[in-house]
Amino acid sequence: MSKNLGQCVRLCKEADYFAFCEGDDYWIPVDKLQTQMEFLINNPRCSICFNSIIIYYENEKRYELYQTHQQLQQTIYTTKDLVLSNFIGNFSCCFYNAKFIKFLENQLFDNLFTVDWMFNIVYSEFGDIGYINKPMSIYRKHSNGIWSSMNLANQAHKLIQYIDEYNKFLNYRHDAEFTKYRNKCLCDTNCESFQLVIVDDxxxxxxxSFRYQEFLSYLQAFDSVKIFTSGASVKxxxxxxxxxxxxxFKREYPDFTNNIEKYNNRTFQNMKCNLLYFVFLSNAYTYLRSAEVRQxxxxxTLxxxxxxxxxxxxxxxxLRRVVSSPYFRRVIVTQKITYDYLINNKFCTPEQIEYLFGVVTPLDRLKKDCICKIHYGFEKDRLDICFVAHRYTAHGEDKGYDVFIKVAKLLFYKYNNVYFHVVGSFNDQIIDVSTIKDRITFYGVQQQEWFDEFYRDKDIILSPNISGRIFAGSFDGFPTASCTDAGLRKVAIFCTDPLNLNNCNFIEGEEIxxxxxxVDNIIEKLSYYYDHPDKLRGVCEKGYAKIRDNYSYEKQIRPRIDLITKELKGI
Structure with missing residues (x-):
């Protein structure tokens, strides 16, 4: 059918306009085509126009105006409008400007089941859709029709199949609208059912990147996973x-197109799942009520x-509210202090806690060898120190940016070959750096792939972060994600540990x-390694090896998959 449609359309490529009259339909007034042609001439921004339809129910021998058309309030519509609702109805009411045929891809007819809705969506990307509120065609419906013979549930399943194919073909340009229509179809079928549902912000x-790798690993490990994301914190x-x-994400992972969706207040209404998963207390608390209502x-992960x-x-x-829920099963903690806090304050029993030091790390980074690393004292004569973090406070005090700048100013006067680099939401206005402006560079917020080249000639990442600066009791994990990311590129990690979180995971002075x-302590340690570049290179190399071990698939992702598998089996 689609290939026949393609042949018909291509035969019209030399025409000015073209139209279809499907086999079980017919046109009414003799001036239908003239009326539609004049509409397109008078509305040159339109690539399509359509007229209202009269439906003839053949089995019942009765006529009725197509109610969808009677509810239309506008004369001009867009592609997004059509994706949200197939208000046109069929081919026989349409009229097209033929000049756009040459832009149609062969794949539209060769690899897809292209019905009128899909064809009109594609054609409407060349121009707007015009509506003529005048009945000029008859659409016959009878019990033997391919579409009319389906019940509502089967029609919904078929539409969902079309939506998924069309969304991919259009490279997800109208993903939000297709998803909304898809969810409407799901209301006419049984609820979607999943083993695991993840809700995130x-x-x-x-x-x-830790979320990206962890959630992607679950998509690959389990047969039925859905991720709902609110985007509340992406700003x-x-x-x-x-x-x-x-x-x-859908473009990069087309196999998981239907596994991710924007969260809305109706998310849980058309869904069944065996287990919910969250990262961070904030997400667990936000969606706790929904979990309890749906049982x-x-x-x-805390x-x-x-x-x-x-x-x-x-x-x-x-935290007490979350872990006291009758639907709470297990919590993963990544720092020993968190484990002790839960036990000592009787939030949880040991059986409810899984302690996994560290954080999930992208596997491609773990597998990548740093074979072109440039070290101070060997391949170059300058020492490059970097600071990498997001800014959550006015001057980045929680991450120690103020301390970093003080250290940089002192080192500037002490050595003439030490340079400083700042990555993240910082600039030269946050704290005055005019006295060291010739030796400090700001790079802004960067994507992960950018860091491979950036870290190639960097020696030290300095992270003088401190707890309790964002709000009382707040603290960072050890080491921070930025530090481990740098360490995987053979950059030596120099970081504070005010809460003694290391707990012998890294050998101090050798691996970190x-x-x-x-400031004085930091200057003293940096000066030592300035004078001993061989020791500094040793920290880079040994720290790199330790991170690859501590953050490996077997120590981070596999235990999480095993935990979730065990919980699913116990349900």
């Missing part, structure tokens, strides 16, 4: 909208941040350098 933003990571991020068990803090009454109240939140 950032995914699929690539800057949050902290740049200017991309959650809609654009979803589209980019869905859940697991979550990372530092995301509304979790130590000895903070507000955080404790949220622990600094105090004190």
């Amino acid at each position: 950032v995914f699929p933003h690539p800057i949050s 902290c990571l740049g200017n991309q909208s959650i809609d654009d991020l979803i589209i980019n 869905i068990p859940f697991v979550f 990372y530092p941040g995301g509304a979790f803090a130590l000895n903070n009454p507000s955080s404790d109240a949220k 350098v622990i600094i105090e939140y004190d």
Whole structure:
């Protein structure tokens, strides 16, 4: 059918206009085509126009105006309008400007089942859609019709199939509208059912690489996973909208097109799932009520941040509410201090906690060898120190940016070959750097792939972060994600550990350098490694090896998959 349609359309490529009259339909007035041609001439921005329809119910021998057309209030519509609702109805009421035929892809007819809705969507991308509110064609419906003979549920299933194919073919340019229509179709079928549903506020933003890898691993490991993302926190990571991020993800992973969707207040209404999963206390708390109403068990990861803090009454109240839910099953913690806090304050029993030091790290980064690393004292004569973080406070005090600048100013006068680099939402106006402006560079917020080249000749990442600066009890994980990311490019990690989170995971002085939140102490340690570049290179190499071990698939992703698998089997 689609190939026949393609042949018919191509035969019209030398024409000015073209129209179809389907086999079981017919036109009424003799001036139908003239009326539609004049409409397109008078509305040159339109590539299509259509007239209202009279439906003839052949089995019942009765006529009726097509109610969808009677409800239309406009004369001009767009592609997005048509994706949201197939208001045109069929081919026989349409009239087309033929000059756009040459732009149609062969794939439209060769690889897809192209019905009138899809064809009109594609053609409307060349111009607007015009509506003539005058009945000029008859659409016959009878029990033997291919579409009319289907019940509502079967029609909905077929539409969902078309939507998925069309959305992919159009490269997700109208993803939000297709998704909305798809959800309407789901209301006419049984609810979608999933093993695992993840609800998040950032995914699929690539800057949050630990989420990206973790959730992608679940999509690959389980047969039935759905990710709902609100995008509530993506504004902290740049200017991309959650809609654009979803589209980019679908383009990169077309096999998971239907596994991700923007969250809305009706998300849980048309869905069944066996287990819910969240990262951060803030997400678990936000969606707790929905889990309880639907009686869905859940697991979550309690990372530092995301509304979790130590000895903070507000955080404790949220945490107590979450873990006291009858649907709470397990919590993953990544820092020993978090494990002890849950046990000592009787939030959880040991059986409810899974302790996995570290964070999920992109597998491609773990597998990548740093074979072209440039080290201070060997391949170059200058020492390059970087600071990489997002700014959550006025001067980045929580990440120690103020301390970093103080250190940089002192080193500037002490050595003439030390240079400084700042990546993240910082600039030369946050703190005055005019005295060192010739030796400090700001790069802004960057995507992950950018860092491979950036870190190639960097020696040290300095992270003098301190707890409790965003709100009482707040703290970062150890080491921060920015530090481990740098360490995987053989950059030596110099970081504070005010809460003693290392817990022997890294050998101090060999695999990592622990600094105090004190400018003099930091200067002393940096000066030592300035004078001993061989020791500095050793920290780079050994730290790199330790991170690849601590953050490997077997130590991070596999235990998480095993935990979720166990919970699914227990339901």
